[in-house]
Amino acid sequence: MMDKIIALDVGGSSVKCALFSKTGTIEDRWGVPTNKGAQNSTLFEDIAKSIKLRNIDLDKIKGIGIGVPGPVVGDTVYGAVNLGLDKTDVKKALEEALGKTVPIYVENDANCAAYGEFFTLDNASSLALLTLGTGIGGGIILNQAIYRGINGSAGEIGHMNTGDEDALTCNCGLSGCLETYASATGIKRHFLRARNQGIKTKLNQSEINAKMIFDAAKAGDSLALKIIDKAAYHLAKGIANMNVILDLDVVLVGGGLSLSGAFFTEKIKTYFQDLAFTPLKGLEIKTANLGNDAGIYGAYQVVKHA
Amino acid sequence: MMDKIIALDVGGSSVKCALFSKTGTIEDRWGVPTNKGAQNSTLFEDIAKSIKLRNIDLDKIKGIGIGVPGPVVGDTVYGAVNLGLDKTDVKKALEEALGKTVPIYVENDANCAAYGEFFTLDNASSLALLTLGTGIGGGIILNQAIYRGINGSAGEIGHMNTGDEDALTCNCGLSGCLETYASATGIKRHFLRARNQGIKTKLNQSEINAKMIFDAAKAGDSLALKIIDKAAYHLAKGIANMNVILDLDVVLVGGGLSLSGAFFTEKIKTYFQDLAFTPLKGLEIKTANLGNDAGIYGAYQVVKHA
Numbered sequence: 001m002m003d004k005i006i007a008l009d010v011g012g013s014s015v016k017c018a019l020f021s022k023t024g025t026i027e028d029r030w031g032v033p034t035n036k037g038a039q040n041s042t043l044f045e046d047i048a049k050s051i052k053l054r055n056i057d058l059d060k061i062k063g064i065g066i067g068v069p070g071p072v073v074g075d076t077v078y079g080a081v082n083l084g085l086d087k088t089d090v091k092k093a094l095e096e097a098l099g100k101t102v103p104i105y106v107e108n109d110a111n112c113a114a115y116g117e118f119f120t121l122d123n124a125s126s127l128a129l130l131t132l133g134t135g136i137g138g139g140i141i142l143n144q145a146i147y148r149g150i151n152g153s154a155g156e157i158g159h160m161n162t163g164d165e166d167a168l169t170c171n172c173g174l175s176g177c178l179e180t181y182a183s184a185t186g187i188k189r190h191f192l193r194a195r196n197q198g199i200k201t202k203l204n205q206s207e208i209n210a211k212m213i214f215d216a217a218k219a220g221d222s223l224a225l226k227i228i229d230k231a232a233y234h235l236a237k238g239i240a241n242m243n244v245i246l247d248l249d250v251v252l253v254g255g256g257l258s259l260s261g262a263f264f265t266e267k268i269k270t271y272f273q274d275l276a277f278t279p280l281k282g283l284e285i286k287t288a289n290l291g292n293d294a295g296i297y298g299a300y301q302v303v304k305h306a
Numbered sequence: 307m308m309d310k311i312i313a314l315d316v317g318g319s320s321v322k323c324a325l326f327s328k329t330g331t332i333e334d335r336w337g338v339p340t341n342k343g344a345q346n347s348t349l350f351e352d353i354a355k356s357i358k359l360r361n362i363d364l365d366k367i368k369g370i371g372i373g374v375p376g377p378v379v380g381d382t383v384y385g386a387v388n389l390g391l392d393k394t395d396v397k398k399a400l401e402e403a404l405g406k407t408v409p410i411y412v413e414n415d416a417n418c419a420a421y422g423e424f425f426t427l428d429n430a431s432s433l434a435l436l437t438l439g440t441g442i443g444g445g446i447i448l449n450q451a452i453y454r455g456i457n458g459s460a461g462e463i464g465h466m467n468t469g470d471e472d473a474l475t476c477n478c479g480l481s482g483c484l485e486t487y488a489s490a491t492g493i494k495r496h497f498l499r500a501r502n503q504g505i506k507t508k509l510n511q512s513e514i515n516a517k518m519i520f521d522a523a524k525a526g527d528s529l530a531l532k533i534i535d536k537a538a539y540h541l542a543k544g545i546a547n548m549n550v551i552l553d554l555d556v557v558l559v560g561g562g563l564s565l566s567g568a569f570f571t572e573k574i575k576t577y578f579q580d581l582a583f584t585p586l587k588g589l590e591i592k593t594a595n596l597g598n599d600a601g602i603y604g605a606y607q608v609v610k611h612a
Contacts, residue, residue, distance in 0.1 A: 164470065
């Protein structure tokens with residue numbers, strides 16, 4: 001069993017777990033329901049129990065990589081709101097739960113996902129992964145390494161201000177953040193505001209979601225199309241603004257919204273060409289490759305390249 | 307003479323040159339007028355001649371660091387508009403002019419300046435230097451190293467879009483770039499546009515410059531104050547947007563406009579607190595330390611840490 005790697009991706013509802021072989025294939029995968037809560041959580045015990053149940057010889061693994069949804073500095077996550085978790089030394093907590101000293105590598109989940117995607121690409125040394133879901137997450141790879149930032153908060157592109165006169169207030173308290181335009185929530189809010197203002201649309205259901213707005217846009221509904229165009233425009237502006245700072249090889253678009261495929265990505269690319277600084281128009285923008293598995297692949301790579 | 311370092315900072319009108327001692331003090335400094343032009347420039351010959359004139363034993367120096375105003379990848383600058391210089395292998399050109407193989411390290415001038423400033427700070431591992439002059443330049447230090455980007459164009463924060471409804475067109479062809487608001491040129495353009503629209507000001511001369519607008523603002527002129535406030539607001543927005551990507555220790559404000567000191571920096575800091583993502587409000591913003599010498603100090607450090 002020497003050199004196998006355990007990869008964990010802690011999400012709000014479940015922990016994705018995988019055992020990787022020496023050659024980087026997934027030998028076994030399982031899930032653990034996420035037990036939320038601050039000090040009384042059994043999160044790490046639940047993970048440890050699931051590993052022990054599988055009879056994995058911990059003396060013979062290369063290590064455990066774990067992605068957590070919060071800012072990470074060293075082995076500590078500085079709070080994970082979606083888990084109800086306060087500041088926690090993740091390495092120590094997992095070691096205690098395992099009752100054993102094991103090489104454990106702790107990383108932010110968005111950074112893990114970006115790192116996982118990085119190894120699917122040829123000839124790229126730097127990239128950003130934008131994950132478009134309820135919010136917008138970001139992970140950055142520079143010179144082939146994860147870039148964390150001083151507080152573990154690098155890559156928070158969802159809170160870049162791309163706002164204009166129709167800006168909405170963000171969960172974070174600011175106004176005009178990218179994710180108020182281009183996350184699933186943001187797209188829905190802008191659509192509903194316009195519909196409530198009396199702008200005509202065929203999408204008249206009271207309960208709607210971003211996918212329905214995408215589908216209506218593809219079917220030619222003019223309001224839906226306008227809102228999706230606005231989301232693509234703001235993403236392109238955010239990417240152009242990020243890229244004058246970072247001068248990257250490639251930006252990958254992942255998360256639920258990227259599943260609408262070329263329809264959305266092509267719009268982003270078109271606006272990007274209008275908005276990009278001329279020497280940097282060569283940036284490649286494309287759909288991410290690993291879908292929901294980016295996190296566990298990244299956690300595996302973190303251990304492999306530690 | 308062992309271990310001395312020659313530092314060169316190539317500017318549009320002159321090349322700043324310095325000989326650094328082993329301990330990092332400047333033993334000698336001189337200037338060379340910048341001979342501009344594409345293929346027929348004597349720029350490198352002029353620099354080489356000035357070095358030879360000083361009887362510096364090139365066999366006994368640690369190296370030559372040279373900062374050039376254009377994107378650098380490897381030893382090559384991919385064009386330097388202000389010098390009228392096409393794509394040039396700077397190391398090769400300077401070696402040929404010296405008639406000698408010497409360790410030569412080529413770097414972008416803004417990166418050099420940022421690296422020079424970096425060594426004036428305690429306990430910082432990452433920073434951005436914003437140079438506010440005719441345009442806005444930027445250099446970035448991440449994890450204690452210069453960050454160049456794929457095309458040598460990282461840190462071009464002057465071309466971040468922070469624009470709103472009063473955006474002006476930039477030299478680069480885009481609209482709403484940060485430098486159209488907050489460079490010396492941008493401040494003057496916004497002031498003149500407002501004055502031409504009939505907004506009252508005591509600054510009525512036909513020939514004005516950014517310094518006069520700063521002075522008028524300090525003296526309480528309401529239009530001048532409005533324009534300087536606008537510049538500070540857009541700088542704060544640009545810094546906040548950069549920092550959600552990079553999560554830095556510190557941002558330094560340098561260049562001619564920073565000479566107005568606390569008056570301007572305090573405005574930037576105040577707007578930054580309004581615009582920053584809450585977990586990143588701790589970013590330090592302050593005036594740069596080395597003024598016009600940042601470039602040669604940085605070129606020295608590039609050789610020292612090569």
